[in-house]
Amino acid sequence: MTSTDTRVEAEDSGPSGYAAARLRLLQEEARSGPPRRTALAELTDDWLTGLFTAGSQGLRGVSLVAVGGYGRGELSPRSDLDLLLLHDGSDSGAVAALADRLWYPVWDLGLDLDHSVRTPAEARRTAAEDLKVQLGLLDARHIAGDLGLTAGLRTAVLADWRNQAPKRLPELQELCAERAERQGELQYLLEPDLKEARGGLRDAVALRAVAASWLADAPREGLADARRRLLDVRDALHLATGRATDRLALQEQDQVAAGLGLLDADTLLRQVYEAARVVSYASDVTWREVGRVLRSRAVRPRLRAMLGGGKPVAERSPLAEGVVEQDGEVVLARAARPERDPVLPLRAAAAAAQADLPLSLHAVRRMAAAARPLPTPWPAEAREQLVTLLGSGRPTVEVWEALEAEGLITRLLPDWERVRCRPQRNAVHIWTVDRHLIETAVRASELTRRVGRPDLLLVAALLHDIGKGWPGDHSVAGEIIARDVATRIGFDRADVAVLATLVRHHLLLVDTATRRDLEDPATVRSVAEAVGSQGTLELLHALTEADALATGPAAWSSWRGSLVADLVKRVAAVLSGDASEEPEPAAPTAEMERLAIEAFRTGGPVLALRAQTEPVTTDSDTESASDTDPEDPEPLGVELLIAVPDQPGVLPSVAGVLAMHRLTVRTAELRALDLPDGVEGSVLLLNWRVAAEYGSLPQAARLRADLVRALDGSLDIAARLAERDAAYPRRRGVVAPPARVTVAPAASRLATVIEVRAHDAPGLLHRIGRALEEARVRVRSMHVSTLGANAVDAFYVTGPKGEPLPGEEAASVARTLEEALRS
CATH class of the missing domain: 3.30.460.10 (Beta Polymerase, domain 2)
Incomplete structure (x- = not known):
């Protein structure tokens, strides 16, 4: 019929x-x-x-x-x-x-x-x-x-x-937010409400209402298909249950999947999650646009009056090379060339997460359409920007979702496709596999002060469950995938091995601590053999906690934490060996000796800038030889050598001048070179690798002139840095974990080693240097590294006569430095 x-x-x-x-x-x-x-x-x-x-x-x-x-x-x-x-x-x-x-x-x-x-x-x-x-x-x-x-x-x-749209749309947004708070996010729930949960049919209707207001419109691509898919699932649910229900209960998912001709309930949930993500992302973008339009309407008359009736120009504040903030969003600079800058998507994402700002939809789509594939292995900057993105805390989630919505994540990390929108049928887990991995990175960012290699912790957090998209034990499969991904990202062989170990054994500590007898020496030895080193144990401990906290409230407790901490203490005792000595610095090069002699002769600072490069390699599977010249070097940054006669204030002065000139310190070393026999005193030699924040390097002559003024006290660096920070009042930044300063006991016979782990920020080294100067200690050498958004610095300090600090005095210096950084 x-x-x-x-x-x-x-x-x-x-x-x-x-x-x-x-x-x-x-x-x-x-x-x-x-x-x-x-x-x-x-x-x-x-x-x-x-x-x-x-x-x-x-x-x-x-x-x-x-x-x-x-x-x-x-x-x-x-x-x-x-x-x-x-x-x-x-x-x-x-x-x-x-x-x-x-x-x-x-x-x-x-x-x-x-x-x-x-x-x-x-x-x-x-x-x-x-x-x-x-x-x-x-x-x-x-x-x-x-x-x-x-x-x-x-x-x-x-x-x-x-x-009435200017009044009713904020009411509608609040209504949607209240409903999301009650019902949760459709894209992660094991028993979702297809209509009421965030990303469900109610939100799709709200987007239609916004479009009808003519005030803003939702991104159209994929939205109609997502809405149709949710309606199809609801149809099948009604037929399977014979009831007017919108909740997709566990016991009905197999029948609903069969009604839709799908393989199984997991396939059903993945389709539901994918549709919900489209609706949720469209909602985020739309409500952001509504807010922008309403704000512009509110300030436009006042701006026009101030400008004498002229058209107001949106303010653009630089965030990174090729990336600016405009009207509360991160957009591409006018000169940005995504087709020639494969690192731009990661740089823009890291800048957005660090500033706690959303990525503009237009910017993401432009990068998705035009950006070149990254070479294999990735250049150092790409790896650093990924680590910065992962270490940015809660803002990472929204930025990651924006990249994922336009397919950039799977382009950067093809293995991500197998865990994307993958449900976890475990009552302990509250997220899908992919969101759990990002949540683990968010939790790990809060623990980066506890480890010496926060970059490895963050990448391990991202990859620890990557094997769940494959058959068999996900830890075993994940180890193989992690090795491949870490190598592609550009980690060296030793770091790849550590990451593989972390992924393979990410459940080892909690499983052993809660299921084995810790008094049995064999138990502790087996963990020590699997972990292999103190550094890996430290990382595994932090990863264990981050993983559990990101799983759900039932996965971690003070009891579990105490058991794991007890196990870690026992394993550390087994792994401990002789105290490490301060690394002997390499012999000075001829260039260093020349600069030292010149500094002694002139009595002032001498500088040398030298670009560092590495050849770019291409992946034949993703990029043709015609697109990239293999002889074209990839810039690593600039090596900055500074020699200056030993005097108070060298470290804070140099660090402050570099921050004033917007130079980011990647690595830094400081040491004293003795002058020729018969000449009293010494020359301090600073060997730093720096990168320009926005691409253009200052002239060496300008750096030297400012350094001379800083050393003689005529340049107030602290005031200049404060003025620069005040120029960006709208940049909210990331709420980073507080700085942590510790004394490494027995790390050196010749000096006291003070370790600083803090969120990297302009002027950080300047503040550390000032605090150490005020504590009246002498920096014998230092080893500074920037890992993503984290600074991990070790300062070998002595008293005025060159001897290590007594225990209580060292602890006091560490406390003073920590208080200075936290204030």
């Missing part, structure tokens, strides 16, 4: 005929999805039209209107009917009788009904008072009766909505 035959039978046979035709339609396996929803709406329209016609003989100024989901023609098998009986108020008694003849047959069939009887004025007044009513009327569709009455209401409601 065709759909036309079905409608005719429904009209001829009344309610029972409609019920029979409806049942046959729902049982047709050949028709599902949008065609079935449309046919069901048409069938219901015909039946209600018949009821309306029979009950409205001689009655004018009345119409029957479908609103809400029925108005959109989206009738699922157990959807309720949202109906409005609209009238002009001329004969309220007859209208009430007509309403009875419409509503009772619907109730008699057991269908849920949301109904109202109103005049156009009453409908508009109710909509003005109740946002949900207004949203339903935005989808009003004429079924029967006076078409002009319905059209007039639609026109008036749309006009009201557009006129």
Whole structure:
């Protein structure tokens, strides 16, 4: 029987005929999805039209209107009917009788009904008072009766909505946020509510309402398909349960998957999660645009008055090379060339996360369309930017989702595809596999002060469950994948081995601590053999805690933490050997000796700048030889050699001048060179690798001139740095974990080693140097490294006579330095 035959039978046979035709339609396996929803709406329209016609003989100024989901023609098998009986108020008694003849047959069939009887004025007044009513009327569709009455209401409601949009849209956004808080995020829930959860059908309707306001619009790509997929799942859920439910319960997922022709429940959930992510991302972008438009409307008159009636120009603040902040978003600079800068997506993402700002949709799409693939292995800057992104804390999540929405993550890390949107059928886990990995990186960023290699901790957090997309033990599969990914990213062989060990044994500590006898020496020895070194144990301890905290509230407790800490202490005792000595510096090069002699002769600082490069290698699978010249060097940064006669204030002065000139310190070493025999005193030699924050290097002459002024006290570096920071009041930055300063006991016989782990920021070394100067200790040597957003620095200090500091004095210096950095 065709759909036309079905409608005719429904009209001829009344309610029972409609019920029979409806049942046959729902049982047709050949028709599902949008065609079935449309046919069901048409069938219901015909039946209600018949009821309306029979009950409205001689009655004018009345119409029957479908609103809400029925108005959109989206009738699922157990959807309720949202109906409005609209009238002009001329004969309220007859209208009430007509309403009875419409509503009772619907109730008699057991269908849920949301109904109202109103005049156009009453409908508009109710909509003005109740946002949900207004949203339903935005989808009003004429079924029967006076078409002009319905059209007039639609026109008036749309006009009201557009006129009131600056007031109603913030209300709608708040409504969506409250619902998300109650229902959670659809893209991560094991038993999601397809309608009410964030990223569900309610949010899709909200996006339609925003578009109808003409104030902003949602990203269209993929949105219609995502909405259709969620509706298809709800249809199958209604048919499987026979109930009007939107919650996809665990016990019904296999049946729903079968109804949709899917392989299994996991495939079903992955499709639901993918659709929800599209809706959620579109919502984020849309509400951000709504906020931007409303803000611009609020400030435009004032700006025009200030500018004498001219058009206001959006302020652009630089964040990184090729990346700027504009109007509360991170966008590409006008001179940015993503087609020639393969690191730009990671640099932009890291800058956005560090500034706690969203990435502009236009910027992400431009980079996705134009950016070149990264060479293999990645250049050093790309690896550093990835680590910075992962170490940025909570802002990393939103930035990562923006990259993932446009396919940039799987382009950078192809192995990510297997864990993307992958459900975890474990009550302990509250996230999908991919989101759990990002959450672990967020948690790990809070623990970076506890480890000497925060870059390895963050990358291990990102990769520790990467094997869950493969058959077998995910730790074993993950070790293989981690080796490949770490090598591709550009870590050296030793670091690759550490990362592989961390991924392979990321469950070792918690499993052993909670399931084995820690008093048994064999237990501790087996863990020590698996871990291999103190540094790896330190990383594994932090990774264990971050992994558990990112799993869910049931995965970590003070009891588990104490057991793991006890095990780590025992394993560390087994792994401990002789105290390490201060590394002997390499013999000075001829260039260093020349600079030292020149500094002694002139009595002032001498500088030399030298670019460092490494050849670019290409991946034949992703980039043709014609795209890249293999002889073209990839810049690593600039080697800066500074020689200056030994005097107070050298370290804070040099560090401050570099920060003033926007030079980022990647690595740094300081040591004293003795002068030739018979000459008293020494020359301090600083060998640093620096990179320009925005691409352009200052002249060596300008650096030297400022350094001379800093050393003689005529340049107030602290004030200059404070002025620069104050110039960017809108840059919120990341709430980083506090600095941690410790004394490394027995690390050197010749000096006291003070380790500083802190969030890297302009002027950090200057502040450390000032604090050490004020503590009246002498820096014998230092070893500074910047790992992503983290500075990991070791300072070998002595007292005035060159001896190591006594224990209590060393601890006091560490406390003073920590307080200075935290303030």
